[in-house]
Amino acid sequence: MIRVLLLALATLLALPATAQDKLPPAPYAYRQLADPAQEAKAHALMQTLRCLQCQGQSIADSDAPIAGDMRHQVRARIEAGEEPEAIRQQLIESYGDYVSYAPVVNKLTWPLFAIPVLLLVVIALVLRRRLTARSA
Missing domain, CATH: 1.10.8.640 (Cytochrome C biogenesis protein)
Structure with a gap:
């Protein structure tokens, strides 16, 4: 029961x-x-x-x-x-x-936008240096 x-x-x-x-x-x-x-x-x-x-x-x-x-x-x-x-x-x-x-770009999110641009600049500089070193 x-x-x-x-x-x-x-x-x-x-x-x-x-x-x-x-x-x-x-x-x-x-x-x-x-x-x-x-x-x-x-x-x-x-x-x-x-x-x-x-x-x-x-x-x-x-x-x-x-x-x-x-x-x-x-x-x-x-x-x-x-x-x-x-x-x-x-x-x-x-x-x-x-x-x-x-x-939105603000004081907290600006690195998310800046870091990829900085990486592209660094990659471009490294590639430029290597290509000019090979040709010389």
């Missing part, structure tokens, strides 16, 4: 966890704007923003709940008349530089 009660209790406790997996995505996450020009602007911006959960997809392509929330934010703010760059900056401030596919 106790086994049956424990089994019934375990089943009841597991139901909420399985129900969460079957919830449909939030309907506002897929609702498009009525104005095609605004929707095109929003979609172009969404293509340049990274999903924080998927990390390899843009928020336009991701089905993650956070991507749906971000799409909703973008569409609502485009509909309110905000410029895409202002929306991008607000999302970068909220979620960090990682959210944007467009790299």
Whole structure:
């Protein structure tokens, strides 16, 4: 009798966890704007923003709940008349530089841009020195 009660209790406790997996995505996450020009602007911006959960997809392509929330934010703010760059900056401030596919040069990231250029200069100098040494 106790086994049956424990089994019934375990089943009841597991139901909420399985129900969460079957919830449909939030309907506002897929609702498009009525104005095609605004929707095109929003979609172009969404293509340049990274999903924080998927990390390899843009928020336009991701089905993650956070991507749906971000799409909703973008569409609502485009509909309110905000410029895409202002929306991008607000999302970068909220979620960090990682959210944007467009790299930003600042005091922390400048070495990522400078080191490859320096390496190319060093390689060019080494190649030049070797080629002039061979010809002489």
